[in-house]
Amino acid sequence: MAIGIKDVAQRAGVSVATVSRVFGNGPVSPELRERVEKAIAATGYRPNLSARRLRSQHSQTIGLMVADIRSPFFTALSRVVEDEAYRSGMRVILCNTDESAEREAMYLRLMEEERVTGLIWAPTRGSLERLADDDLPFPVVLVDRGGPVGRHDSVVLDNHQATVTLVRHLQTIGRSHIVGLFGNTSSTAVDRHLGYLSATASLGLSSEAFFVAPNAEAAEREITKVFSRADRPDGVIASSNAMLLGVVKAMRRLDLRTPDDVAIAGFDNETWSELVGPGLTVIEQPVGDIGRMAMTLLFDRLKAPKAPARKVMLSGRLIVRGSTAPVTGLVDEPVE
């Protein structure tokens, strides 16, 4: 039989209420507080969080639903969210949805059962669209993926602008036939596609976009197909880290040189980005800021449930590396 608050109270010669107050920073005289603390230390008492949550009607828990913790952006995000949560005495429940609406629904039910204080969620496109309909008994902050300002707060990268920046950059180094490779599950990809379209149009470039499953294998397959054609593009923009790796692999297999034959660029800066090939040009997302902002929005929402929804857009940073270096010797040496 584990020891409970009653045992502590008895040992300290006080009531259970007083012991509880010692934990909750209620009004307790220094004298009693010390007696209680001594009793706690002596007994090794640990409050039962389930009981506490039940009675106080505060789960002190937030949910974090992402596609896959192994995708670097979500890894970093989860780290930030958990740090912030623990700092304010909250727990995090992490869920991997694998881009499946079914799993999302299942986990949403779990979140309800856990009576989470709030949810930070990178929903699939399908769920995002359906999100306006069913309302959840807790506030939701969308991250990474968000539609127009609707019922829910959101914090996302300025994906449109970021992709414009990438296209412009490739154009600057002399590329004119730039293909875009986008995932087919997230709204992020949609936004990036729009940025791609608007940039290529305004710069008078050709535009050709492909939508595939957001993983390296699918990307490699698609790009291999594209580059097996006669009229090879001279630039590729991939809308995620994994897909960018797929592009790199495709180039290796096709024996195309980067950046000479084709310049490539994508999203998310990782520790190894500078070490892959000649270094990968990417848009770095301020993932720390995104995570902290999501928590801030969530806490604000808890304070003011009726306040209008906010959509926060943060800008990415272009990091130029070898994969988009200008082809040197344009003047000196003729390049075939």
Added chain:
Amino acid sequence: MAIGIKDVAQRAGVSVATVSRVFGNGPVSPELRERVEKAIAATGYRPNLSARRLRSQHSQTIGLMVADIRSPFFTALSRVVEDEAYRSGMRVILCNTDESAEREAMYLRLMEEERVTGLIWAPTRGSLERLADDDLPFPVVLVDRGGPVGRHDSVVLDNHQATVTLVRHLQTIGRSHIVGLFGNTSSTAVDRHLGYLSATASLGLSSEAFFVAPNAEAAEREITKVFSRADRPDGVIASSNAMLLGVVKAMRRLDLRTPDDVAIAGFDNETWSELVGPGLTVIEQPVGDIGRMAMTLLFDRLKAPKAPARKVMLSGRLIVRGSTAPVTGLVDEPVE
């Protein structure tokens, strides 16, 4: 006021006990079961997990304590553990200790308060040594890091053998002055160091080991120092992924070519390992097996609390890539 089991019972015209039994697969007649299920659907009732946990004295929660979720091995491990846990109806509490004994102690207290069913833990060296003393009110399975077979179950890579394999491989391609770079916080590094020592000794090679903080920056700094000397080594073994990246960076800065000037190898195979430089030679850990085995050990332990502790060692797989290609050889096909 949220709806509770009482509302469902009333609506279905049954007692709360019957509703509870519908969830718990207790004996309920088909007729009542259907009535209850209809009432649940109609009301949107969600059982309160805190109340359930409190009454049933089952938290259905396991803890997972690792140094940092962002380190790829732990990322993958957490994914496996969470998948397994959810599959058996359990929740996971993830904690990042940042290799700090203080945070470990803090999170251990949290685990007690959560009344976790068990803990999967990659402890720091300090905590590992102290682990025999204080006993915890829940079973612990050590993962990735484990001492001699002691009080706790553990599942680790055969670090000794893996490092021997790496040293042998480097010797095979003609390297004789191989330095080892190890982290200074985990027992893993200790085991790998011992393997390194034993392999270099038995092969009659020189041996020189360095211990640094297990991150890329510290590794880069140390290796830069080592390779600025007159007698440069011709091989480096790094005991973690991050440190291996540090080594690669150091080589770039020193303008040393891999593998011509120096062969390098390390641990953990990632999606990008084959794309960094000429491809990185690594020992791949069977992280899926490690995670599943940890869960198995934990569940076994719950069934048989008194059974003797088990230590499971899994072997790694050497993946040879360009970073350790034979200098004389012309062919550098990656071997998988």
Added chain:
DNA sequence: AAGCTTCGTGTAATCCTTTTCAGTGGTTTC
């Protein structure tokens, strides 16, 4: 000195389930 706060404390109700226990009605067994 009476009346009003304020502070600290204890008693008991409460949070929402699960689970024990005691039926109930019907069937089988002897």
Added chain:
DNA sequence: GAAACCACTGAAAAGGATTACACGAAGCTT
């Protein structure tokens, strides 16, 4: 035909904390 058994069901206790409420003592104000 009584006894034993079975499959369900409901009433009520229990799980371990928080907290509303009441109360006594002390410190003020008039």
